[in-house]
Amino acid sequence: MSLIEPVVGRSRSRRGxxxxxxxxxxxxxxxxxxxxxxxxxxxxxxxxxxxxxxNAYELLDGSAVIAVLALAETVVMLTRQIDLSVGAIMGxxxxxxxxxxxxxxxxxxxxxxxxxxxxxxxxxxxxxNGFLVERLRMPAIxxxxxxxxxxxxxxxxxxxxxxxxxxxxxxxLAGLYSDxxxxxPVFTVIAAVLVLLLAVAxxxxxxxxxxxxxxxxxDAAAAAGLPTRRRTYETFVLCGALSGVAGLLYVAQYGNVDxxxxxxxxxxxxxxxxxxxxxxxxxxGTALGAALGTLLLSELETLLAxxxxxxxxxxxxxGAAIVISVAIxxxxxxxxRRRRMAAPRRVAAPAADETSPPAALPAAGTGPGGxxxx
Amino acid sequence: MDLTRWLxxxxxxxxxxxxxxxxxxRLSPDFATTFTLQSLALNAAVIGFLAIGVAPVIMGGxxxxxxxxxxxxxxxxxxxxxxxxxxIWVASVVGxxxxxxxxxxNGLSVVLLxxxxxxxxxxxMGAYTGVGFLILGGSAISNFPASLVNLGSGFIGVxxxxxxxxxxxxxxxxxxxxxxxxxxxxxxxxVGSNRQASRFSGLAVVRTRIMAFVxxxxxxxxxxxxxxxxxxxxxxxxxxEDLLPAITVVLLGGVSAYxxxxxxxxxxxxxxxxxxxxxxxxxxxxxGQELSxxxxxxxxxxxxxxxxxxxxxGREGSGPELAPxxxxxxxxxxxxxx
Numbered sequence: 001m002s003l004i005e006p007v008v009g010r011s012r013s014r015r016g017x018x019x020x021x022x023x024x025x026x027x028x029x030x031x032x033x034x035x036x037x038x039x040x041x042x043x044x045x046x047x048x049x050x051x052x053x054x055n056a057y058e059l060l061d062g063s064a065v066i067a068v069l070a071l072a073e074t075v076v077m078l079t080r081q082i083d084l085s086v087g088a089i090m091g092x093x094x095x096x097x098x099x100x101x102x103x104x105x106x107x108x109x110x111x112x113x114x115x116x117x118x119x120x121x122x123x124x125x126x127x128x129n130g131f132l133v134e135r136l137r138m139p140a141i142x143x144x145x146x147x148x149x150x151x152x153x154x155x156x157x158x159x160x161x162x163x164x165x166x167x168x169x170x171x172x173l174a175g176l177y178s179d180x181x182x183x184x185p186v187f188t189v190i191a192a193v194l195v196l197l198l199a200v201a202x203x204x205x206x207x208x209x210x211x212x213x214x215x216x217x218x219d220a221a222a223a224a225g226l227p228t229r230r231r232t233y234e235t236f237v238l239c240g241a242l243s244g245v246a247g248l249l250y251v252a253q254y255g256n257v258d259x260x261x262x263x264x265x266x267x268x269x270x271x272x273x274x275x276x277x278x279x280x281x282x283x284x285g286t287a288l289g290a291a292l293g294t295l296l297l298s299e300l301e302t303l304l305a306x307x308x309x310x311x312x313x314x315x316x317x318x319g320a321a322i323v324i325s326v327a328i329x330x331x332x333x334x335x336x337r338r339r340r341m342a343a344p345r346r347v348a349a350p351a352a353d354e355t356s357p358p359a360a361l362p363a364a365g366t367g368p369g370g371x372x373x374x
Numbered sequence: 375m376d377l378t379r380w381l382x383x384x385x386x387x388x389x390x391x392x393x394x395x396x397x398x399x400r401l402s403p404d405f406a407t408t409f410t411l412q413s414l415a416l417n418a419a420v421i422g423f424l425a426i427g428v429a430p431v432i433m434g435g436x437x438x439x440x441x442x443x444x445x446x447x448x449x450x451x452x453x454x455x456x457x458x459x460x461x462i463w464v465a466s467v468v469g470x471x472x473x474x475x476x477x478x479x480n481g482l483s484v485v486l487l488x489x490x491x492x493x494x495x496x497x498x499m500g501a502y503t504g505v506g507f508l509i510l511g512g513s514a515i516s517n518f519p520a521s522l523v524n525l526g527s528g529f530i531g532v533x534x535x536x537x538x539x540x541x542x543x544x545x546x547x548x549x550x551x552x553x554x555x556x557x558x559x560x561x562x563x564x565v566g567s568n569r570q571a572s573r574f575s576g577l578a579v580v581r582t583r584i585m586a587f588v589x590x591x592x593x594x595x596x597x598x599x600x601x602x603x604x605x606x607x608x609x610x611x612x613x614x615e616d617l618l619p620a621i622t623v624v625l626l627g628g629v630s631a632y633x634x635x636x637x638x639x640x641x642x643x644x645x646x647x648x649x650x651x652x653x654x655x656x657x658x659x660x661x662g663q664e665l666s667x668x669x670x671x672x673x674x675x676x677x678x679x680x681x682x683x684x685x686x687x688g689r690e691g692s693g694p695e696l697a698p699x700x701x702x703x704x705x706x707x708x709x710x711x712x
Contacts, residue, residue, distance in 0.1 A: 149670030316504025
């Protein structure tokens with residue numbers, strides 16, 4: 001694409017991307033929010049068990065760990081990468097930090113040390129991913145598949161056949177899950193703060209805008225002079241760090257951490273992000289979207305559980321939800337693209353815009369000499 | 375042609391397989407025994423079918439992570455039919471058809487709706503597992519007829535060669551012919567290299583991609599038949615631990631994650647490498663998860679060495695194509711991710 005569209009200049013392409021990003025980023029959120037409110041209203045109206053405030057807090061608390069992991073995946077997915085090792089990082093950090101933090105003698109400083117340790121360890125594990133993807137130029141799927149294997153294996157080695165027990169978890173950590181600050185549970189506050197921080201970072205800083213640019217069009221972003229290599233490292237490190245925090249939250253929530261903790265959870269995190277509008281192709285999605293996606297997923301689960309629909313149906317519905325939401329977002333994206341192409345706003349097409357004349361060909365299998373499944 | 379290029383990766387891999395075998399045999403006297411090798415072969419069958427099945431999909435530029443779920447669901451359906459009096463072989467054939475249908479669903483969703491295969495198969499993975507649980511709940515069906523068990527765990531006549539290995543080799547050969555000697559196979563590689571150009575060249579892109587998914591589904595069903603025969607139990611959650619090894623084997627085998635290159639032979643050799651590694655380390659006492667560290671490291675080393683090799687050769691050398699394709703118009707065409 002950079003061969004066809006001239007790179008007009010650094011500021012113009014960035015402005016184009018940023019503006020386009022804001023537009024694309026807003027629509028799924030509104031739709032999601034509306035959907036969530038609708039489902040919640042429906043649930044409250046029809047199910048007696050759903051109405052209580054405690055139930056709402058349980059929902060929020062219960063989804064906090066996955067929400068943080070979904071945030072981690074969002075960061076990576078925005079740049080058109082993926083990280084399959086977040087669950088393994090979470091588990092490894094959960095056990096390592098959870099078992100050592102109980103032996104610290106620091107008193108009131110323990111929480112700070114604990115979180116710092118989790119962030120540092122998670123970040124280091126994420127750095128390995130970044131190195132593999134950026135330096136060794138491995139595709140992210142392969143790299144994180146490999147680190148997933150390695151980290152989960154390390155988790156087994158580190159636990160050495162035993163596990164972390166709930167009684168070993170220090171009070172302050174377990175208290176994160178059980179305590180409340182005034183009317184709001186601490187857990188929810190932590191998750192909400194992280195969502196807010198990430199949202200600000202993504203939408204209000206150059207760093208965040210770079211991520212969207214890189215995800216929309218990596219070549220144009222590199223040609224425009226964005227520090228793509230550094231950003232790749234940073235996204236994987238951040239993803240790892242967030243997974244580390246999720247690990248600490250996991251210990252707070254479950255207490256018991258064994259060798260298989262976190263196994264399989266990366267798929268739930270990706271699902272939550274995808275449902276929340278984060279595109280696997282990069283370039284669109286928001287932190288708030290990921291959080292809403294997580295909540296929607298949890299709400300669906302709770303709804304189904306309350307309706308006594310078997311847990312087994314839930315998995316099917318979750319799977320269907322992913323496919324449906326991906327289809328919807330793809331359709332919305334295509335609508336948006338067609339609308340933008342119908343009314344061009346600039347004379348010199350910015351290189352970083354996702355639309356371009358060759359992309360005008362409808363994607364599904366037609367074109368000169370193309371075929372259809374008939 | 376491209377034969378020289380392919381052969382270099384596979385040659386290195388074969389050398390690795392042989393070297394690994396020798397090392398394992400040296401490190402542990404129990405390794406080179408008939409019993410260990412037979413267990414190795416029997417265990418490798420399910421992963422082998424899965425890997426050979428998903429390889430065409432990845433070669434075509436897509437991916438399918440629902441393969442383990444398809445295996446489980448096909449097994450569940452066959453088993454349930456059998457408990458209702460259907461002959462086990464008829465039930466197995468039905469299972470094969472179910473596999474084709476599941477693969478078709480994947481293919482239609484990805485290709486016709488133009489959705490990212492990773493997301494779609496992530497969803498179908500959950501959906502298929504869910505359906506399996508809906509059918510069977512959390513229980514299991516066991517004690518299949520001796521004929522099926524013999525297929526999965528038995529040997530050819532009085533030889534020490536497992537039946538499943540022979541079938542695996544046969545299927546591998548079939549698929550190798552399909553991918554490397556037919557127009558279909560060549561179309562798959564073309565589509566994987568450059569979907570847009572293939573479309574403009576008049577290749578049957580849509581049909582080919584969907585066919586690849588269907589083949590993947592059928593082979594997952596084949597895997598399920600041998601799974602039932604070997605493990606003698608059908609559950610909704612079966613084979614879930616085989617997804618990672620299968621993908622690892624395919625990628626290790628030289629198939630590029632971006633599509634367009636790789637050989638079935640390479641996948642088979644990679645299967646041997648991973649099996650020898652796992653079996654050897656297992657005999658030495660490593661647990662299942664510790665093995666996964668080794669496999670992960672192996673994957674990194676393999677990919678890194680191919681990158682390093684290309685760098686040494688000034689970028690013209692062999693090995694799986696790892697650089698992302700030049701950015702084409704639109705995310706559906708140029709994405710190095712799925």
